[in-house]
Amino acid sequence: MSSTFSFKRLAQSGLARRGEIVTPRGIIRTPAFMPVGTVATVKALYPEQVKQAGADILLGNTYHLMLRPGAERVARLGGLHKFMRWDGPILTDSGGFQVMSLSKIRKITEEGAQFQSHLDGSRHMLSPERSIEIQCLLGSDIQMQFDECIELPAERREVERAMELSLRWAERSKRAFEAQVASGGATRGQALFGIVQGGVDVELRRRSAEALVAMDMPGYAVGGLAVGEGHEAMVATLAATLPFLPQDKPRYLMGVGTPLDLIESVRLGVDMFDCVMPTRNGRHGYAFTWGGVLNMKNAKHAEDLAPIDEESSCPAAREYSRAYVHHLIRSGEFLGAMILSWINTTFYQDLMAAMRKAIEENRFDAWAEETKVRILARKEAA
Amino acid sequence: MSSTFSFKRLAQSGLARRGEIVTPRGIIRTPAFMPVGTVATVKALYPEQVKQAGADILLGNTYHLMLRPGAERVARLGGLHKFMRWDGPILTDSGGFQVMSLSKIRKITEEGAQFQSHLDGSRHMLSPERSIEIQCLLGSDIQMQFDECIELPAERREVERAMELSLRWAERSKRAFEAQVASGGATRGQALFGIVQGGVDVELRRRSAEALVAMDMPGYAVGGLAVGEGHEAMVATLAATLPFLPQDKPRYLMGVGTPLDLIESVRLGVDMFDCVMPTRNGRHGYAFTWGGVLNMKNAKHAEDLAPIDEESSCPAAREYSRAYVHHLIRSGEFLGAMILSWINTTFYQDLMAAMRKAIEENRFDAWAEETKVRILARKEAA
Numbered sequence: 214m215s216s217t218f219s220f221k222r223l224a225q226s227g228l229a230r231r232g233e234i235v236t237p238r239g240i241i242r243t244p245a246f247m248p249v250g251t252v253a254t255v256k257a258l259y260p261e262q263v264k265q266a267g268a269d270i271l272l273g274n275t276y277h278l279m280l281r282p283g284a285e286r287v288a289r290l291g292g293l294h295k296f297m298r299w300d301g302p303i304l305t306d307s308g309g310f311q312v313m314s315l316s317k318i319r320k321i322t323e324e325g326a327q328f329q330s331h332l333d334g335s336r337h338m339l340s341p342e343r344s345i346e347i348q349c350l351l352g353s354d355i356q357m358q359f360d361e362c363i364e365l366p367a368e369r370r371e372v373e374r375a376m377e378l379s380l381r382w383a384e385r386s387k388r389a390f391e392a393q394v395a396s397g398g399a400t401r402g403q404a405l406f407g408i409v410q411g412g413v414d415v416e417l418r419r420r421s422a423e424a425l426v427a428m429d430m431p432g433y434a435v436g437g438l439a440v441g442e443g444h445e446a447m448v449a450t451l452a453a454t455l456p457f458l459p460q461d462k463p464r465y466l467m468g469v470g471t472p473l474d475l476i477e478s479v480r481l482g483v484d485m486f487d488c489v490m491p492t493r494n495g496r497h498g499y500a501f502t503w504g505g506v507l508n509m510k511n512a513k514h515a516e517d518l519a520p521i522d523e524e525s526s527c528p529a530a531r532e533y534s535r536a537y538v539h540h541l542i543r544s545g546e547f548l549g550a551m552i553l554s555w556i557n558t559t560f561y562q563d564l565m566a567a568m569r570k571a572i573e574e575n576r577f578d579a580w581a582e583e584t585k586v587r588i589l590a591r592k593e594a595a
Numbered sequence: 596m597s598s599t600f601s602f603k604r605l606a607q608s609g610l611a612r613r614g615e616i617v618t619p620r621g622i623i624r625t626p627a628f629m630p631v632g633t634v635a636t637v638k639a640l641y642p643e644q645v646k647q648a649g650a651d652i653l654l655g656n657t658y659h660l661m662l663r664p665g666a667e668r669v670a671r672l673g674g675l676h677k678f679m680r681w682d683g684p685i686l687t688d689s690g691g692f693q694v695m696s697l698s699k700i701r702k703i704t705e706e707g708a709q710f711q712s713h714l715d716g717s718r719h720m721l722s723p724e725r726s727i728e729i730q731c732l733l734g735s736d737i738q739m740q741f742d743e744c745i746e747l748p749a750e751r752r753e754v755e756r757a758m759e760l761s762l763r764w765a766e767r768s769k770r771a772f773e774a775q776v777a778s779g780g781a782t783r784g785q786a787l788f789g790i791v792q793g794g795v796d797v798e799l800r801r802r803s804a805e806a807l808v809a810m811d812m813p814g815y816a817v818g819g820l821a822v823g824e825g826h827e828a829m830v831a832t833l834a835a836t837l838p839f840l841p842q843d844k845p846r847y848l849m850g851v852g853t854p855l856d857l858i859e860s861v862r863l864g865v866d867m868f869d870c871v872m873p874t875r876n877g878r879h880g881y882a883f884t885w886g887g888v889l890n891m892k893n894a895k896h897a898e899d900l901a902p903i904d905e906e907s908s909c910p911a912a913r914e915y916s917r918a919y920v921h922h923l924i925r926s927g928e929f930l931g932a933m934i935l936s937w938i939n940t941t942f943y944q945d946l947m948a949a950m951r952k953a954i955e956e957n958r959f960d961a962w963a964e965e966t967k968v969r970i971l972a973r974k975e976a977a
Contacts (some may be wrong), residue, residue, distance in 0.1 A: 253922065257929040282897070283920045289898060298914065447958050515664070516671060532680065536672050540635065540664045547639040547932060 218354075218404040218431055220463045220484075226577035228455075228482040231569050232444075234432075234463055236354045237402035238294070238302045239269060243463060246475065246565045247272040247304060248558050249492065252281065253297040256492045257547075257554040260298045266527065266555070267562035270302040270354075272487040275347050276311030279337065280330050284350040292352035295395040303486070305353035307344045307408075309360040309379075309456055310436070310468070319571040321361055323378070341385035345405070349390075357434060358398075359385035360408045361504075365440050369566070372412040379410045380424045387428055388539040406465060413446050415453040422457035433458050434465040435483075439474070448477050455482050472588050474502065476581050479568050491561045495553030498542040502530070505591025509553065514539040527559035548566040600736075600786040600813055602845045602866075608959035609835075610864040613951050616814075616845055618736045619784035620676070620684045621651060625635060625866040626954075628857065628947045629654040630940055634663065635679040638874045639929075640937040642680045648909065648937070649944035650748065652684040652736075654869040657729050658693030661719065662712050666732040674734035686869070687735035689726045689768070691742040691761075692818070692850070703743060705760070725765035727787070731780040733773075738781075739816065740768035742790045747822050752796040761792045762806050769810055782977060788847060790818040795828050797835040800968075804839035815840050816847040817865075821856070830859050837864050854883065854946055854970050858963050861950050873943045877935030880924040883942040884912070887973025891935065896921040903934075909941035 222244075224231040234241040248255045248263055251274045255263050263271065273293055278284060289325045290296050293303055309326070312319055316328035325340030344359040355390060360379040386405060393399040407425035411417030424452060431467055435454055438447045451466065458464055465485035466478050475486055491501065500507040502522035507514070509521075518533040529552045541549030571580035597617045602625075605756040616623040630637045630645055633656045637645050645653065649825050655675055660666060672782055675685055691708070694701055698710035707722030726741040745753060768787060775781040789807035793799030807815060820829045833848065840846055847867035848860050857868055864928040873883065880887040884904035889896070891903075899917040907913060910935045921930030955960035 252926050252928060253919070254928050254930045257933070259930070259933070281926060282918075286898060290900060290916070294917070296919055296922075419755070452817075516668060518672060534672070534678070536664075537635070537678055537680075540678075544634050544663060546634060546636050547929060548636045548641070550929060551639070551641070 215402070217401050220432070220461065222461070223525055224575070226572040226575045227480065229479050229568070229572045229577040230482055230484060231572035232303075232463070232484060236302045236404075237400070238300065238354055241269040241302055241457075242569060244475075244479045244565055244568055245269055245485050246344040246561045247485065247487040248561075249274070249487055249489045250297060250299070251489070252255070252277045253293060255558065257327055257496065257550045257556075258492070259557060262555055263558060264301070266559040267566060268301075268558070270304060271299055273303055273305045273351060273353060274311060275305050275308035275344060275351070276315065276339075278305075278351060279308065279339075279347050280332055280335075284315070284347040284580045288350040288352070294352060302354040303351075304355035305348045305351055306467070307357040309344075309372060310362045312339060313362045313364065316505065321378075323381075325359070326361070341382045342389040345386055345389040345393060346398075347413075349393045354403055355432065356390065356403065358383045358405060358407050360410060360436060362410075362437055362440075363412075365437070365442050367412065369414060372414055373417055373491045375419050376410040376412075376421050378392075379408065380421060383407050383425060383428060387430065389416075403482045404431040406430060406434050408434045408436040408467070409454055409458070410437045411454075413442055413450045416448070418450065418454040419457050422454060426459060430462070432463040432465060434467050436467045438466065439469045442478075443482070444471075444474060447474065447479070451478060451483070452481050473585065475564065476568070476585060480577060480581060491557035492554045495555075495557040496550040498549070498553065499557075500538070500553055501557045503560075503587055505588055506536070506593060508592070508593035508595060509535065509538050509542045509549070511539070521556055522560070525556060525559055526563050527556050530556045530559065585595075597784070599783050602814070602843065604843070606624060606955045608954040608957045609862065611861050611950070611954050611959040612864055612866060613954035614845070614866060616684075616866075618684045618731045618786075619782070620682065620736055623651040623684055623867075623874065624951060626857075626861045626947055626950055627651055627867050629867065629869040630943075631656070631869070631871045632679065633936055634659045635669075635675060635942065637936075639878065640874070640940060644937055645681070645940060646683070648941040650683075650940070652686060653681055655685055655687045655733060655735060656693060657687050657690035657726060657733070658697065658721075659731060660687075660927065662692065662714055662717075666729040670734070671795060672733040676734060676866075681891060684736040685733075686737040687730045687733055688720045688849070689730070689739040689741040691726075692744045694721060694790055695744045695746065700773045703760075705763075707741070708743070711856060723764045724771040727768055728780070731775045736785055737814065738772065738785065738787045740765045740787060740789050742792060742818060744792075744819055744822075745794075747794055747819070748826050749794065751796060751799075754796055758792040758794075758799050759804050761790065765789050765807060765810060769812065784840035785839050786813040788812060788814040788816050788817045790849070791836060791840070792819050793836075794819060795824055795832045797832070800832060800836040801839050804836060808839070808841060810873070812844070814845040814847060816849050818849045820848065821851045826853075826856060826859075829856065829862070833860060833865070834863050847858060850902070854943075855967065857943075858945065858950070858967060862959060862963060873939035874936045877937075877939040878932040880931070880935065881939075882920070882935055882938045885942075885969055887970055888971070889917070891917065891920050891924045891931070891976035893921070893975055903938055906941070907941055908945050909938045912938045
């Protein structure tokens with residue numbers, strides 16, 4: 214095992230990159246999709262299933278974990294990996310996004326964000342320094358700078374203000390992380406990523422990216438997308454932003470997305486993703502398959518003995534009938550959510566594996582066109 | 596595989612019996628505990644986990660399955676076993692108990708029970724003939740006569756009336772089952788059990804048992820207990836009832852119960868049980884262990900790195916920390932219910948296996964006293 218953090222590119226197909234992030238806890242094959250384990254569990258899945266699905270790395274949410282069970286408690290229990298029985302790499306976000314999207318009352322100052330918990334109304338503060346401290350207490354392998362996420366659409370002035378504040382917070386996050394390394398709270402095997410902000414404004418994105426690159430961070434995320442701007446605007450912003458990021462560092466598109474989003478983003482050169490979609494949509498009765506999206510609540514499935522997806526590498530996709538899963542979802546049974554979360558988590562991993570293979574074979578564009586026809590062929594209405 | 600249904604006693608320890616029920620779908624080792632798969636799923640468990648826990652047979656609920664997905668639909672889909680991916684034996688109840696406990700409005704006549712669904716208010720009828728027809732459509736291996744269950748306490752006259760009606764319904768259930776066998780709707784490998792009723796009145800229980808025994812059924816259940824009369828009254832009624840049942844037929848105590856209930860009932864000669872307690876209590880945060888019952892919501896577990904139960908044969912009981920399960924249950928996460936339902940279902944099967952071994956070794960009473968000290972040592976309050 215490596216004792217440091219590194220990234221290497223193994224193959225390229227157009228702008229799409231096949232690589233490896235090497236960490237002391239294992240290798241992350243990129244392009245990679247990180248299942249979301251918000252409160253230290255990928256919802257409705259055993260950790261063995263997540264591993265078996267092919268995931269190399271999970272995401273944990275700083276905001277949720279600081280509120281419950283608490284970062285100091287997780288540290289006393291030996292860290293997040295041991296707590297949730299996941300021995301591979303874990304990335305934690307900084308909490309910035311959830312302060313915006315979940316907390317009740319918040320006040321953003323130069324110092325940081327004051328907010329009230331969505332769970333019990335208790336008062337908390339997140340700053341770059343505290344966010345990094347929490348992420349070190351959790352022991353995550355990839356940490357994210359603290360940033361301010363704003364809702365779109367927003368005035369350019371407001372987007373610019375938040376982007377510039379996030380840059381100052383990036384500097385403070387980096388200093389806090391270096392101090393953790395110096396004091397033994399983190400190691401050189403862990404990494405801190407910067408986050409490019411700037412809404413859908415290309416000039417702001419460029420300034421954000423250039424300032425972060427000047428800080429020479431080990432990886433860069435594109436944040437503040439997939440917040441309602443739509444697929445086309447997301448892809449356009451991404452296409453305009455990525456050229457300002459270095460080729461030799463991993464690029465992480467935060468909170469994205471649909472299978473189509475993933476394909477188009479990998480085509481542009483993104484290496485990492487996370488999204489709750491596979492598990493959340495699974496709980497709501499949707500199955501991602503190589504033939505499109507099935508709404509298992511739909512009455513058409515009630516007497517269909519076919520499996521969910523013959524092509525899936527997930528046993529549940531091949532073994533349970535559509536009729537049975539329809540019944541489970543209609544009945545609100547745990548097993549329905551368990552089966553569909555498993556199937557969808559596996560589909561996302563299978564999709565990433567197929568993309569990695571297509572890049573290795575230098576036929577990503579051809580693969581993408583074939584695959585889009587298949588997976589967009591069917592989208593069953595709610 | 597046998598093509599008929601049979602029961603043999605292999606060993607005895609006092610009144611406690613170790614036996615085997617042989618069915619075309621497999622052997623049921625008795626004393627046996629049947630996990631409850633109400634709506635064609637043992638809640639929060641994959642069928643493989645139920646099998647791995649050691650269960651030889653499951654229970655399905657006629658009332659629930661007739662309402663959703665419907666018995667005719669299950670039959671069109673190939674029967675309940677195929678539908679829920681359980682190839683071992685299945686016992687179905689008759690629906691009588693749930694008509695009493697769940698349906699909105701009901702009217703009991705000599706013909707049967709008219710009621711409204713608790714799901715959507717739709718009107719349905721259950722009679723001995725329809726109950727048997729449904730159970731044959733589901734394809735269950737052990738079927739139960741249709742009976743009237745009344746709530747206790749009740750006037751003796753009312754208990755007697757319901758008991759006598761249940762005897763007439765037993766006759767009709769038996770004729771209906773024989774007609775199904777004659778017409779190919781059932782086989783000689785399937786069995787119909789009678790149900791002894793009579794509340795906590797020993798004289799009524801005797802009359803019920805004797806009348807059913809005169810019908811020469813392949814097995815007998817004791818119904819109408821564990822409905823609020825308490826452990827002592829249940830054991831006393833059981834002790835007074837079982838002597839009226841033949842030694843060479845399996846005896847099934849319906850809807851029971853706690854680990855203590857199971858031990859005391861096996862001691863009296865009961866062979867089969869079912870209860871929602873392992874899964875329901877698991878969803879509510881309770882863990883059954885060889886050291887007693889743990890309430891995982893309890894703050895004392897918040898930083899306890901010990902596993903739930905080192906002695907369990909369930910991997911989850913040995914691998915997840917109490918601190919983690921506490922966190923999952925407090926957070927309302929699926930995985931908490933999944934882990935505890937799995938642990939509890941395994942505990943019940945481990946308990947039955949230990950009882951079977953103690954009977955084989957002709958030391959049931961000694962085993963029971965040792966075990967009761969252990970499992971009753973701890974019961975954490977809600």
